[in-house]
Amino acid sequence: MAILSKQTAKQQSLTLLLVGAAVGILMAVSGPYRSLTQDNAVVAWVNGTAIEKIQYIQALELLSLERRSPINDQDRRLILNRLIEEELLVQKAIQDGALRNDLDVRQRTLQTMLDSIQSESIARHGDDSESSYSAVADYVEQLRDDAAITWIVEPSTETPVTKQVAQ
């Protein structure tokens, strides 16, 4: 009798485990699709990156300014396709390391970051070049403190080193 109830309990726990796993898998699979159809700010996703409704509408408005005739379904498909292609190119460039290999991208990104640090400083302390400069210096100093910097070659001596200078 005891063996029988033990077997039943085992079967029940196994059934529960299977049901739980099935529910988990279903939730995992249905999650992104549900959020996509319910998200009214996104027209498409490209490898998980959203193409927002506002981008799509702005692009359509730009096209309608150039065109004399009203926008049709073909135009809408064309615009959506262009936005998807732009996103794919952006993703490809990032994947290929354009941030570090392409001088224009590198310079523009650095400049954008510096501008935003300086803008924040101006918003806080007014248009003072000294405080803007020190805001950038403080920001970089904080980044250095949090960074793991490992020297492979000492630049002045050209000799390989293995020690970790900062962590």
Add this chain to the structure above:
Amino acid sequence: MTQTANNSKTIFRGILAIAGLILVLEGSNTEIRHLDYPLDTLVLVNQKPVARPVLTVARQRSSTLMAGIQQQDQEPLLVQRLIDDELILQRAESLGVLEADPGIRKLLARSAINTINAKSRSLPITEPQLRDFYNNHQAVFQKPARFAVKVARFLTFENAMAARREILAGSSLLEAAPLADGTVLIEIPTSLLPAHMLRRYLGTGLTDVILQLNQEQLSQPIAQDGGLYLLHLLDQQTSQVIPFQQARSDVISEFKSRDRQNALAEALAEYKERADIQFNSSLLEQLARDG
């Protein structure tokens, strides 16, 4: 029997554990770093290499700024600057600045296009390829047909027909048009114009009619935009094919241009095939309905 059952349980648990680990790794945002930095790496900044070629470029670009600094002091300063740059770039990545800033996005897209173009540019072009291209795209390498026209706009069909009769009797459109009230002579250069220029002045509909006229032919009144138009083709020059040798440089640049376009189209098709693209169909339909 019990031993076999125990073994099976252990194997089953092992498989579950491995599957769990794989799921965790797949779902995680953590990048697994390997010590596979380039051989010419100077320093690793959060495991990202700052390599010698970057230092060389930085040295070239800052030669004027570094003019007053001793040679042996320049390199440590530059490397420190590159480390700081790398830290800022990493911060930009983590903040999602690359994806969010429209200017950077444009540069990234251009960078990807340049990489695709560089691959197609490196392929040599042979003479037979150029000849074939020229023969298959004759329309591109010809002087376009040109037309000299006079156009007048009338308010009524009667006025348009009266002017038409005058012109057919020997008057010019210039003389015949002012006979009626509300008639306007459309301002177009009197010189020979290609079809695309006519379209700019007159629109597609009227230009298409002009392209059907014979030299010195006068059209019937054409109703458009609440008026009636008379079109008089005064002179025309037919299109002329430019000989290969004369057009050679244009053939090369057009060949390269189309090659770049094809390379980009192929690359985009490949990216799309590999990408996970999902559409919010209900929203797209709603936006189409809303106009």
